[in-house]
Amino acid sequence: MSIRDTFFQECEDLLAALVDGLAELESSGQDSEIVNAVFRAVHSIKGGAGAFGLDDVVSFAHAFETVLDRVREGDLAVDGKLLRVFHKSSDQLTDLVEAARDETAIETTARDSVLKDLETYLGDQVEEEEFSFDALTLDVPPALEIPAEDSASRGVYEILFRPHAALFSNGHEPSLVFECLSQMGDLTVELQDISIPDFELLDDSGLQLAWRLELTTFDSETVLHDAFEFVEGLCDLEIRPLTRPTDPLPTIASEVPTPQPTPSSDKPQTKSEKEPKAPKATLRVDLDRVDRLINTVGELIINQAMIAQRIEELDLPGTSQVLNELEDYKLLARDIQEGVMAIRAQPVKPLFQRMSRIVREAGEATGKPAKLLTTGEGTEVDKTVIERLADPLTHMIRNAVDHGLEKTDTRIAAGKPEEGTIRLTAAHRSGNVILEVSDDGGGLNREKILQTALDKGLVAPDVELTEPEIDNLLFLPGFSTAKEVSNLSGRGVGMDVVRNAVAALGGRISITSDPGQGTTFTIVLPLTLAVMDGFVISVADQTMVVPISSIIETIHPIRRNIHTIGQNGRLLALRNRYVPIVDVAENLGLKSLNRLDDQIFLLVSSVSHGTCALAVDAIHDQRQVVVKSLKTSCGSITGISAATILGNGKIALILDTEEIARTGASASELAHEKLTQMEPALVDAN
Incomplete structure (x- = not known):
């Protein structure tokens, strides 16, 4: 990697920190x-x-940070208007x-518009500050000069800085570090130790330079360390406070001296002050390597x-050592699988941060x-899922604002806040990732939707x-209730x-809406696209797999606990409540081999229809299976999410319990309606 x-x-991390900071600034003042x-x-x-000559980025960031610096100095107060400018600038x-990364053209109109907003806060500091550095001194911008009467209230720090050869070979420049420090206060720089060979023999591996700096600033020692974050590990660095600004500065010898603790009569120096906490080690790996x-x-x-499977066919005794070794093999394979999947798992926070901009x-x-409110930003999802969710989430967020929220006067008349709220939540539930996009608008106008269709x-x-x-009907191709085509809607x-x-x-989406209260779109996605634990079951004469994470419990039913209502509605009496029964074979167009009361029920939790019981013929085994997509070869199959290869080499289909519950819900819903009238009689009969 270059x-x-x-x-x-690193810019991705810094931009994420910038978004987080602005969000905290908005909430905490x-x-x-x-x-x-x-x-x-x-x-x-x-x-x-600046090190890579990205002038457009440098010039814009300079204007942005200048306004931020005025806020730091107390010249500007953060209000709603300024925060909106900061968000636009971010x-x-x-x-x-x-654009710089992809080497594409920038949108100058948008950039100039934001720059104009920033310039309204720049005052007399519109002109770019000049930074100059030579071997002995650093000219600090006049705006950063410290009045004599204020110098006593600022801390004075001595910084001993010796770059390693790797710092130069990696393209870093000490002058950029010094420029950052100069913006924190009054900085003096002295080049201490020089060992430069003849020009013909010049090689950065033999170049030895060391600087001694003195900085008077309001910032803390931790902030000073942040200025060296890009060169961390590539230099010898010592930062220590000076008790008096006029103390003589020690000379740096050929080796940077070991830091000595500074005596203090007020309180002992804590461990955290002596030894800054080392950053957590990370390693960037190409995604293709992880996929392989x-x-x-x-x-x-x-x-x-x-x-x-082959060992089972040998019919070995239960005490065989081979079976013990096989169990160890199984545990090791699981540990490897979980470790690899953890590498690909990432929190949805970066995706949620992007949605804040879409809402604005x-x-x-x-x-x-x-405004956007988020919950569950730390929920981890497969990286591939996160990348492929960006476009659908963007469209849903735009729809929530455009179609979900009412006009301002309508909201005020309804007693709602003038500013609408879009909520974006993520959570793990029943082995799935649940994402919800909701608004506090007027809800779906079903009469209008039906008439449009x-x-x-x-x-x-x-x-x-x-x-x-x-x-x-909202999911039908070409459907749109917008009367006019706009940048957000109306094209169907x-x-x-x-x-x-x-x-x-491998997921599904559903809608719930309450008139006057708002609408919620729920996306249910598999936790992983690669490996899962499942029950191997029989449905009719077919071997299938049910994700174990979606199963609450298994039940051997008693005949008197099964109730038939109407022609197709069936309910299972279970611990003083009634659960709809869905025959999996019937749902898939197959014929079950057993009567309903001879089947086994899998109690599952459905996002769209609550708890229901899936009737299957038998449960054979619990095992870890590899998920193989059917999209390219078979397309979408109702009730089937994917397939897997069993130990005997045969292919088994993986059931989509959510879809089966949804498609089998018509009779169940009818049963629930009649149940409200017949429940007392059922309870007595039970």
Whole structure:
């Protein structure tokens, strides 16, 4: 990986820190530590961009950090208007970094618009500050000169800095570090030790330079260390406070001296002050390498299952050592699989951060003030899932603002806050990742939705639809209720694309809406796309697999606990409640080999229809299986999410319990309606 690639990866972390800082600033007010953190993120991006000659990034970041510096100095107060400018600046800085990374043209109109907003806060500091550095002195900008009467209130630090050869070979420049320090206060720089060979023999591996710096600043020692974050581990560094500004500075010998503890009569120096905590070690690995490793682990698990099948056929005694070794093999394969999947798992926080910008832009485009509230940002999802969720989530967020939220005057008349709220949540549930996008708007206008579908010929004129069926009309291709085409809606390309994108990930999407209260879109995705634990079951004469994470419990039913209501509605009496029964074979168009009361029930939790009992013929085994997609070879199959290869080499289909519960819910819903009238009699009969 090149140094340039490393810089852009570091920019991703810095931009994420910038977004976090602005969010904290919005919620906690003008906190100096948060402002400093935001400033450092922008300044670090500017410094790195300067090293690679990314002038557009540097110039914009300079204007951004200058306004932030005025906030740090107390010249500007953070209010709602300034925060909106900061958010726009953060978005624009992200666009500029991405354009520089991808080597694409920038949108000068958008950039100039944000720069104009920043310039309204720059005052007399519009002109870019000049930074000059020579071998002996550093000219600090006049704006950073310290009045004599204020110098006593600032800390004075001595910094001993000796770069290693690797610092220069990696493309870093000490002058950029010094520039960062100069913006913190009054800085003097002295070049201490020089060992430069003749020009003909010049080689950075033999170049030995060391600087002695003295900085008078309001910032803490921790902030000073942050200025050296890009060169950490590539230099010898010592930062220590001076008791008196006039103390003589020691000379750096050929080796940087070992730091000595500074005596203090007030309190003992803590361990954290003596030894800054080392950053957590990380390693960046190409995703292709991880994918190859995951595929290999999948084959390892299949191989383990086949070996287990062959050993089982040998009918060895239970005390055989081979069986013990096989169990060890199984545990090792599981540990490897879990470790590899943990490498690919990433929190959804970066994805959620991107949605904050979408809400702001959609609010401005529609004239509907809106804010985004997030929950479960630490929920970990497979990296591939996160990348492929960006587009569908973007469209759903825009729809929530454009179609979900009411106009400002309508909200005020309804007693709601002028600013609408979009909620984005993530959580792990029943072995799935659940994502929800909700708004506090007026809810779905089902009459309008049905009429639009009729006008467009998407449904038959004499059709009678339930509320959930009307809601699902939103997913039909070409459906749109917008009267005019805009940047956000009206072209009839939208929710069907979202549903297809979610289905391609092995997931599903559902809608719930309450008139006047808002609408919630729920996306259910598999936790992993590679390996899972499952029950091997029989349905009719077919061997299938059910994800064990979706199963609450297994039940051998008693005949008197099974109740039939109407023609097809069946309920299972279970611990003083009634659970709808879905016959899996019937749902898949197969014929069950057993009577209903001779079957085994799998109690599962459905996001759209609550708890239900899936009736299957038998349960054979519990094992870890490798998930193989059927999308490319068979397309989408109702009730089937994927397939796997068993130990005997046969293919088994993996059931989609959520889809089976949904498609088998019609009779169950009818049963529930009748149950409200017949429940007392059922309880007595039970």
